[in-house]
Amino acid sequence: MIAVTYVVGLILALAAACALYRVARGPSILDRVLAVDVILAIIGAALATRMVVTGNLDNLIFLVVASVLGFVGSVAVARFVTDRK
Template sequence: MTIAAYVAGGILSLAATLALYRAVRGPSILDRVLALDVVLAIIGAALVLNMIVNRHLDNLILLVTVSVIGFIGSVTVARFVTDRK
């Protein structure tokens, strides 16, 4: 279980690094928003991994909050982009 947690943590950190690179480097606003949405999903996955490894549910409210913020942010940007065109 410990090895799997380290492997999953490494994959999540690599994915977060690549997504943050895309957010900084992205040519358009949609690329940046999508990359930041992926970062929020990775944060959620890291919270779940933490809850699994430590066998607690302390981060559940934080997980729901991060998910809602990601959803509302994506919908807001999608509406902004469609109204602009």
């Protein structure tokens, strides 16, 4: 179980590094917003992984808040972009 936890952590860290690169180098604002949304999804996956490994639900509220923030942020940017056209 510990080896699986390390592998999942490594995959999430690599995904976060790639998303941070896209935030820094994204050619458009939409690429940057999408990358931030991906980072929030990675944070949610890390929290869920930690809850599975430890067996408690202490971080459940943080998982819900990160998910809601990602959703609301994506919808707000999508509405802003469609209104600009």
